[in-house]
Amino acid sequence: MPTLPQPEHESIELTQLEKPITARLQLRAITKRYPGVVANDGIDLCVERGQIHAILGENGAGKSTLMKIIYGAVTPDEGSITFDGEPVVIRSPHQARQLGISMVFQHFNLFDSLTVAENIWLGQDKNMSRELLGVHLDEASALFGLNIEPDRPMHTLSVGERQKVEILRSLVTRPKLLILDEPTSVLTPQAVQSLFAVLQRLAQSGCSILYISHKLHEIRQLCDSCTVIRQGKVQGVINPREHSDASLARLMIGVEPPAIPEHVAKPGAMALQVKQLNLPKSHTYGMDLQDINLHVRAGEVVGIAGISGNGQNELLHALSGEDTRASNDSIVLLDQAAGQKNTEQRRREFDLHFVPEERLGRATVPSMSLAHNLLLTRPLSTGPLGWVSPAKLRDKASDLIRRFNVKAAGSHAPARSLSGGNLQKFIMGREMDAAPKIFIVSQPTWGVDVGASAQIRAQMLQLAEQGCAVLVVSEEIEELFELCDRLYVISNGRLSPSLPLEEASIERVGLWMSGLWEGAETAQSHPLPAMATLV
Numbered sequence: 389m390p391t392l393p394q395p396e397h398e399s400i401e402l403t404q405l406e407k408p409i410t411a412r413l414q415l416r417a418i419t420k421r422y423p424g425v426v427a428n429d430g431i432d433l434c435v436e437r438g439q440i441h442a443i444l445g446e447n448g449a450g451k452s453t454l455m456k457i458i459y460g461a462v463t464p465d466e467g468s469i470t471f472d473g474e475p476v477v478i479r480s481p482h483q484a485r486q487l488g489i490s491m492v493f494q495h496f497n498l499f500d501s502l503t504v505a506e507n508i509w510l511g512q513d514k515n516m517s518r519e520l521l522g523v524h525l526d527e528a529s530a531l532f533g534l535n536i537e538p539d540r541p542m543h544t545l546s547v548g549e550r551q552k553v554e555i556l557r558s559l560v561t562r563p564k565l566l567i568l569d570e571p572t573s574v575l576t577p578q579a580v581q582s583l584f585a586v587l588q589r590l591a592q593s594g595c596s597i598l599y600i601s602h603k604l605h606e607i608r609q610l611c612d613s614c615t616v617i618r619q620g621k622v623q624g625v626i627n628p629r630e631h632s633d634a635s636l637a638r639l640m641i642g643v644e645p646p647a648i649p650e651h652v653a654k655p656g657a658m659a660l661q662v663k664q665l666n667l668p669k670s671h672t673y674g675m676d677l678q679d680i681n682l683h684v685r686a687g688e689v690v691g692i693a694g695i696s697g698n699g700q701n702e703l704l705h706a707l708s709g710e711d712t713r714a715s716n717d718s719i720v721l722l723d724q725a726a727g728q729k730n731t732e733q734r735r736r737e738f739d740l741h742f743v744p745e746e747r748l749g750r751a752t753v754p755s756m757s758l759a760h761n762l763l764l765t766r767p768l769s770t771g772p773l774g775w776v777s778p779a780k781l782r783d784k785a786s787d788l789i790r791r792f793n794v795k796a797a798g799s800h801a802p803a804r805s806l807s808g809g810n811l812q813k814f815i816m817g818r819e820m821d822a823a824p825k826i827f828i829v830s831q832p833t834w835g836v837d838v839g840a841s842a843q844i845r846a847q848m849l850q851l852a853e854q855g856c857a858v859l860v861v862s863e864e865i866e867e868l869f870e871l872c873d874r875l876y877v878i879s880n881g882r883l884s885p886s887l888p889l890e891e892a893s894i895e896r897v898g899l900w901m902s903g904l905w906e907g908a909e910t911a912q913s914h915p916l917p918a919m920a921t922l923v
């Protein structure tokens with residue numbers, strides 16, 4: 389009698405019984421030294437197939453270095469790597485991609501002058517045709533629920549949108565191991581949830597994921613396994629769901645993060661006023677600013693919430709002086725019309741200091757030392773004839789490094805050698821130390837660990853206590869709730885009325901993020917931008 393064919397799943401189980409499943413990735417005793425610092429010190433790591441494994445550690449702990457080693461972008465000094473049971477030496481990202489390893493970096497690697505599709509194509513291997521890429525891109529976009537026009541030039545995208553392009557670029561390679569370094573720093577809560585759904589689906593299909601984040605609730609939601617690193621060494625492998633925030637912070641930074649001091653607003657004189665600001669977009673994919681009205685008094689901390697791409701960039705360019713097209717009296721600084729003053733004039737005449745969201749390339753010159761990067765916004769080190777005093781620069785940079793707890797080899801270290809969080813601490817320190825009268829900051833704690841976030845937020849509140857008018861643009865609603873006395877919400881190039889914190893709730897702010905505040909024109913008459921359809 390002929391035997392019936394076995395159902396497919398039974399034969400799969402048999403094969404699995406015969407051949408034990410090997411881990412996707414196994415690192416043994418990985419060590420990497422940079423001048424003056426051991427970034428990775430004998431690290432062991434095991435990631436199973438289909439596992440979402442978190443890497444947790446304070447700023448400068450060595451997480452990104454370790455991920456770059458796995459991706460072949462950095463060569464370890466010692467140690468070995470096994471991938472799918474085979475010992476491998478990963479010499480380049482190209483080789484990593486051939487093995488099936490893909491990485492989303494913390495700092496974007498995108499060319500501003502190219503389009504979205506061209507940027508994604510550049511990251512692929514040579515045999516991927518433009519047509520095939522188009523198919524994969526449509527597939528990955530649909531999976532991610534993302535709708536960014538492939539022909540859009542990169543320079544027109546907000547950081548949140550750029551982050552999504554970076555993620556798409558990795559998804560189209562259909563990886564076996566996907567490494568994500570702080571992927572949610574600039575995503576809205578809703579976009580984070582869509583990303584998590586994608587990651588969970590990927591993991592179910594067998595793809596392993598290495599996930600770096602400073603956001604403990606995210607790690608708990610997504611991962612059941614987590615390797616904690618401190619000062620380049622593994623502290624332990626834990627299930628993050630069995631730990632509280634306090635115990636995770638203790639493992640990671642050795643202590644619990646300091647509590648944010650109580651801030652009682654004592655609003656003083658008007659410091660910053662925007663009156664009926666109308667500004668047409670400066671490029672095809674920009675956002676027209678329409679009838680923007682806002683004010684910040686000395687001593688106040690005021691927030692602007694919103695989904696990225698709704699006019700934040702345009703508003704910040706107009707407020708910082710990078711865009712001087714506004715009518716002169718639509719922006720009033722310390723009682724003077726200043727709409728057409730440039731960045732340097734606003735800094736010199738009104739003590740307005742600004743921290744943009746892009747820390748490498750805009751807030752700092754990556755190849756220049758920390759000391760030289762001070763010159764970008766601080767004239768303090770130039771003498772009467774305009775001579776630069778290298779000694780003064782060095783001293784000031786060293787002072788900031790010490791006071792703001794920046795982990796760096798010294799004032800001579802190039803900006804790009806710092807870990808993301810440490811560079812952010814340096815930039816925030818550089819601007820806050822200037823004792824601004826008006827301080828405008830975008831995403832103040834992007835990529836910063838829990839201890840340093842608490843430190844930065846406390847310092848911003850201290851600035852306000854000293855009479856500075858602080859305006860914070862952030863996509864992290866919790867951060868705005870923690871810091872601000874009042875909130876505005878930006879949607880589709882329009883700004884909501886001012887909302888005192890006592891009257892704000894996550895739900896109300898969420899609704900306003902879709903443009904639906906009381907008295908607003910309906911969303912229908914102003915269709916939401918593509919990104920908002922995500923939520």
Ligand SMILES: Nc1ncnc2c1ncn2[C@@H]1O[C@H](COP(=O)(O)OP(=O)(O)OP(=O)(O)O)[C@@H](O)[C@H]1O
Nearest residue numbers: 422427447448449450451452453805807808809810
């Ligand atoms: N190219 C480099 N040259 C010199 N030092 C470097 C270089 N890359 C990293 N380092 C140093 O190695 C240490 C670890 O940095 P790494 O970027 O791996 O930290 P991290 O844990 O990812 O931090 P963050 O959370 O801030 O991103 C830091 O002290 C950093 O300054």
